[in-house]
Ligand code: SF4
């Protein structure tokens with residue numbers, strides 16, 4: 001028999017498993033979503049989409065901000081534990097809790113809807129079998145926050161400092177109120193100025209993406225994902241001391257590249273994760289030893305080298321200085337010292 005379950009009970013239960021924020025969208029808010037991103041393509045009986053967030057601890061960024069430590073970010077604040085253990089644990093327990101009350105619940109791990117493999121549908125009229133929600137748009141629909149100009153998801157509690165996942169369920173819940181467009185992001189353009197590779201167009205360029213949810217229009221910059229991937233995943237000598245150590249004489253200016261996302265991934269992952277023969281000059285056994293070690297610390301999955309210098313760290317610093325971040329710190333602003341950037345030309349070996 002089904003037992004009643006309220007949003008308050010869900011939020012309290014999720015909190016006991018480390019989930020910081022929980023919001024609810026009804027399926028009607030996805031009326032404009034394409035089939036390959038629609039929650040009903042995964043679970044046709046879905047009534048509610050519960051989106052959860054867990055914070056990236058502010059100090060996870062400290063080492064990259066100071067230019068002294070990269071592992072803590074990938075391990076605790078990105079793919080290593082946050083994406084693969086801390087959030088999924090809460091999501092799975094939440095799904096169990098809902099099913100204990102008699103409602104089916106799909107624990108959903110956010111994949112990448114943009115990267116569609118060439119699969120054929122398994123049933124007439126169905127999308128191919130690689131359906132993924134656009135998790136940030138789902139989070140907007142659940143009232144957790146809005147997408148900032150940078151394309152990063154922002155909440156009132158943590159600004160850009162969280163990661164997201166979801167549970168799809170047939171349990172009917174009252175949807176949360178939407179956060180109004182541009183009520184967190186003030187279009188300051190700090191993300192644009194501090195992105196090392198010019199991946200985020202300035203508002204003057206007029207390159208935007210728009211979605212409409214329940215009559216509200218949310219708009220953000222049409223990110224150059226190719227440049228962002230090159231920088232974030234380790235092809236940019238300006239943000240990686242490890243390139244300077246492993247590839248003497250290398251010269252690569254990401255700001256001048258015009259590659260698509262797929263090409264950027266091929267370049268970065270090959271450079272960053274592949275083994276290579278040992279030589280007298282470099283006995284590490286990797287193309288770029290530092291990146292390979294960070295990727296291994298990311299439980300063999302994704303890894304971060306740029307550490308979101310503009311779109312997350314600068315944005316957070318800006319919103320925090322304005323007093324727009326709910327969680328308060330008393331030891332000073334996040335960015336406290338002159339920031340570092342390396343040249344895109346790596347000096348040759350002496
Ligand atoms: S830095 Fe943050 S608040 Fe400022 S424009 Fe970018 S996303 Fe918006």
Ligand code: SF4
Pocket residue numbers: 194195196197199200227228229231232306307308309310311312
């Ligand atoms: S992750 Fe780095 S490269 Fe990508 S948009 Fe953010 S600051 Fe720019």
